[in-house]
Amino acid sequence: MTAPVTPKDTLTFRALEVAKAAPAGSLKRRAAGCAAVVLATTSTVAAARRALADHRLDDGVRDAALALIDDLTRTEGEPR
Numbered sequence: 001m002t003a004p005v006t007p008k009d010t011l012t013f014r015a016l017e018v019a020k021a022a023p024a025g026s027l028k029r030r031a032a033g034c035a036a037v038v039l040a041t042t043s044t045v046a047a048a049r050r051a052l053a054d055h056r057l058d059d060g061v062r063d064a065a066l067a068l069i070d071d072l073t074r075t076e077g078e079p080r
Contacts, residue, residue: 008039011039011045011069011072011073012039012040014072015032015033015035015036015039015069016032016036018032019032019033019036027060027061027064028064030061030064031062031067032065032068034052034057034061034062035048035065035068035072038051038052038055039069049069052065052069
């Protein structure tokens, strides 16, 4: 039996879709990739945000990844 898809899983998949659709090497693609990784490897959206804050990233990439997570949570209705 497979585990049910959680809202956080949905956010991860949406971030991956954004990354795939963005031009190669673009800020949007790098930020969406970072967002997808932290969403996939943390237990909550809040933990994903903390992970982004803790990792050494270019400020522009970090800010764009956080903004994308905010946009996705608004769209998907995930609690902050």
